[in-house]
Amino acid sequence: MKHIWEPAAYGPEPIRDCWWADTVTPGDWPALEGDTTTDVAIVGAGFTGLSAALHLAEAGINVTVLDAQHPFWGASxxxxxxxxxxxxxxxxDEIAKKFGKSEMYEYAKAERAAVETVGHLVDRLDLDVDRHSDGETMLAHRPKDFEHMRKRAGHIKELYGVEPTVIPPEELTQAGLNGGFHGAVTNPLGFALNPRKYARGLAHAARDAGAAIHGHxxxxxxxxDQGGYRLHTASxxxxxxxxxxxTxxxxxxxxxxxxxxRYLPTQSSVIVTRPMTQEELTAQGWTSYQMCFDSRHLLHYFRLMPDNRMLFGMRGGLSHTENTEAAIKKKIRADFDAMFPAWRHVETPHxxxxxxxxxxxxxPYAGPIPGMEGGFAAFAYHGNGVSMGSYSGTILADLVQGKTPATPYPAPMRHTPRRFPLGRFRRLLMRPAYLQYALHDL
Ligand SMILES: Cc1cc2nc3c(=O)[nH]c(=O)nc-3n(C[C@H](O)[C@H](O)[C@H](O)COP(=O)(O)OP(=O)(O)OC[C@H]3O[C@@H](n4cnc5c(N)ncnc54)[C@H](O)[C@@H]3O)c2cc1C
Structure with a gap:
C-alpha cells in the first residue's frame, strides 16, 4: 500500500490508550477466505463504509465490506x-464564491441533513451511544472573536433555519463554561456521542441486514474483471x-x-481525564455537558462526558514518531492546563x-471515480466525519443503485477533488499552513 505517513501512524500504537477501546471491544470479524462474488464491495468499515453498507443491504443489495483491521478501527x-x-x-463565503449562493445554501442543507442522519440512525436502530449536549457551542478565545461571532450569529439562522443562542462573557460562569473565554454562541443542531458505540451499532445493523463484513x-x-472488478486481499x-x-x-x-x-491525512490528538468529582468541576466553574470548540483556526474541541471525564482534542503532529507523539502529548496537556487551571492535578490516562x-x-467528496465505471469514493470531511461520513454513505448507497440522492447533494460535494502539488511529499504543505493558522490565532 502506498501510504504517505510513517508506518507507525497506521499501526496499533496511536490507539493503545484510547478511551473508547475501554468501552467497546472490536468484536469478531473474520477475514475473507477464498474467492467470492458480491454486488457491491466496500473498502473500509468506518462511518462511511458502514453507512453505505447498511443502506445498500436494507435495499436488498448484496454487499461485502472489507477492512484492513476491524470495523471502526480507523478514525470512526x-x-x-x-x-x-x-x-x-x-x-x-468561499463556497458561495466558487459555486454560487444557491449551492452554498444547498451545502448548508446537506450539513444539517448529515447531523440529522446520525440522529435518525441512532433512534431508528435504538443505539445506546451515551448521547449528550444540545447542539454545539463555539467559545471566543479573544474579545474580537466574540464580536465577530455575535455579528455572524444571524448567518446561522439564514444558513440552517435555527435560532442560535448568544452567551455574553459575563454569563459564561452561570452557563458552567468557565475556561477564560470571551463569550460564546450555541448552534442548537447536533449532539455528542460515543463514536465506537455508534459505529458498532452501524456494523451490527449492516450485518443483520445481510452485509458480509470482514476484518483483517x-x-x-x-x-x-468480467465487466466488474476483482478486489484482492492476502487470503x-x-x-x-x-x-x-x-478509507x-x-x-x-x-x-x-x-x-x-487527492487526499491529505492530517493528525488529530485527544486526551481524556479520569472521572472528576462535583467539587473539581465546581472549582473550575465548568459544569456544562455541551460539546464545545474554541474560535482558533487550529482549534481545541472539548466536552464533559456524562461520567464527568473531560475529553480534550486538538491538531496532532506533522510527523508520527515517538518523539513527535511525546511532544504533542505534552502540548495538548499544556493547552488543557492553560484552559482549565483548576484541573492541573487531574490525571489524563488516555x-x-x-x-x-x-x-x-x-x-468533502462523495461521488463516482472518474474513469472507473461502477467505482465510487467518499472522503475528506475535514474533521467532521461523524455526520458527513455517515451522510456520504447514504449518498453513495443511492448513487450505486443509480438513483438521484433523495437528500441534498450539493455541487461542493460533487466537485471532483483536485490533486495536491508535491505528490507523495504533499505533507510538506502542512508546515507553512499550520504556521499561518498559528499566527492568525495569536
Ligand atoms: C482524533 C480524532 C478526532 C476526531 N473528532 C471528530 C469529531 O469529534 N467529530 C467528527 O465529526 N469527526 C471527527 N473526526 C473525524 C472523523 O473521525 C472521520 O472523518 C471519520 O471517522 C471518517 O470515517 P470514514 O469511515 O470515512 O474513515 P475511517 O473511520 O478512518 O475508516 C477507514 C477504514 O479504512 C480501512 N482501510 C484503509 N485502507 C484499507 C484497505 N486497503 N483495505 C481495507 N480497509 C482499509 C481502515 O482500516 C479504516 O478502518 C476525528 C478524527 C480523529 C482522528
Whole structure:
C-alpha cells in the first residue's frame, strides 16, 4: 500500500490508550477466505463504509465490506464524538464564491441533513451511544472573536433555519463554561456521542441486514474483471459489479491510482481525564455537558462526558514518531492546563491520535471515480466525519443503485477533488499552513 505517513501512524500504537477501546471491544470479524462474488464491495468499515453498507443491504443489495483491521478501527472508532455541522474547511463565503449562493445554501442543507442522519440512525436502530449536549457551542478565545461571532450569529439562522443562542462573557460562569473565554454562541443542531458505540451499532445493523463484513482483509489491488472488478486481499478475493472506497485518512495512493494525491491525512490528538468529582468541576466553574470548540483556526474541541471525564482534542503532529507523539502529548496537556487551571492535578490516562482527511479545495467528496465505471469514493470531511461520513454513505448507497440522492447533494460535494502539488511529499504543505493558522490565532 502506498501510504504517505510513517508506518507507525497506521499501526496499533496511536490507539493503545484510547478511551473508547475501554468501552467497546472490536468484536469478531473474520477475514475473507477464498474467492467470492458480491454486488457491491466496500473498502473500509468506518462511518462511511458502514453507512453505505447498511443502506445498500436494507435495499436488498448484496454487499461485502472489507477492512484492513476491524470495523471502526480507523478514525470512526477514535474521534471526539462530535456529531456536528461541517465537513468542509472552506468557509460558506468561499463556497458561495466558487459555486454560487444557491449551492452554498444547498451545502448548508446537506450539513444539517448529515447531523440529522446520525440522529435518525441512532433512534431508528435504538443505539445506546451515551448521547449528550444540545447542539454545539463555539467559545471566543479573544474579545474580537466574540464580536465577530455575535455579528455572524444571524448567518446561522439564514444558513440552517435555527435560532442560535448568544452567551455574553459575563454569563459564561452561570452557563458552567468557565475556561477564560470571551463569550460564546450555541448552534442548537447536533449532539455528542460515543463514536465506537455508534459505529458498532452501524456494523451490527449492516450485518443483520445481510452485509458480509470482514476484518483483517486489507485490499491490496482492484482490477477489472468480467465487466466488474476483482478486489484482492492476502487470503482471498471478491468479484464485485461495483465498489466503494471508504478509507478517508487511511487511504493509499494506489487504491485505486485515481486517489493519488487527492487526499491529505492530517493528525488529530485527544486526551481524556479520569472521572472528576462535583467539587473539581465546581472549582473550575465548568459544569456544562455541551460539546464545545474554541474560535482558533487550529482549534481545541472539548466536552464533559456524562461520567464527568473531560475529553480534550486538538491538531496532532506533522510527523508520527515517538518523539513527535511525546511532544504533542505534552502540548495538548499544556493547552488543557492553560484552559482549565483548576484541573492541573487531574490525571489524563488516555491519549491517542488518528487521521482526519483534507482535500485541496477544502471540500468533502462523495461521488463516482472518474474513469472507473461502477467505482465510487467518499472522503475528506475535514474533521467532521461523524455526520458527513455517515451522510456520504447514504449518498453513495443511492448513487450505486443509480438513483438521484433523495437528500441534498450539493455541487461542493460533487466537485471532483483536485490533486495536491508535491505528490507523495504533499505533507510538506502542512508546515507553512499550520504556521499561518498559528499566527492568525495569536
Ligand atoms: C482524533 C480524532 C478526532 C476526531 N473528532 C471528530 C469529531 O469529534 N467529530 C467528527 O465529526 N469527526 C471527527 N473526526 C473525524 C472523523 O473521525 C472521520 O472523518 C471519520 O471517522 C471518517 O470515517 P470514514 O469511515 O470515512 O474513515 P475511517 O473511520 O478512518 O475508516 C477507514 C477504514 O479504512 C480501512 N482501510 C484503509 N485502507 C484499507 C484497505 N486497503 N483495505 C481495507 N480497509 C482499509 C481502515 O482500516 C479504516 O478502518 C476525528 C478524527 C480523529 C482522528
Amino acid at each position: 472508532g477514535r474521534n471526539g464524538g462530535f456529531n456536528c455541522l461541517g465537513g468542509a474547511k472552506a468557509s460558506h 482483509s486489507a485490499v491490496t489491488s482492484i482490477e477489472p 482471498g478475493s471478491v468479484r464485485a459489479k461495483k465498489f466503494i472506497i471508504a 478517508n485518512g487511511y487511504s493509499s495512493d494506489n487504491l485505486p491510482p485515481w486517489m493519488a494525491a 491519549y491517542w491520535s488518528g487521521f482526519v482527511c483534507i482535500s485541496r479545495d477544502l471540500l
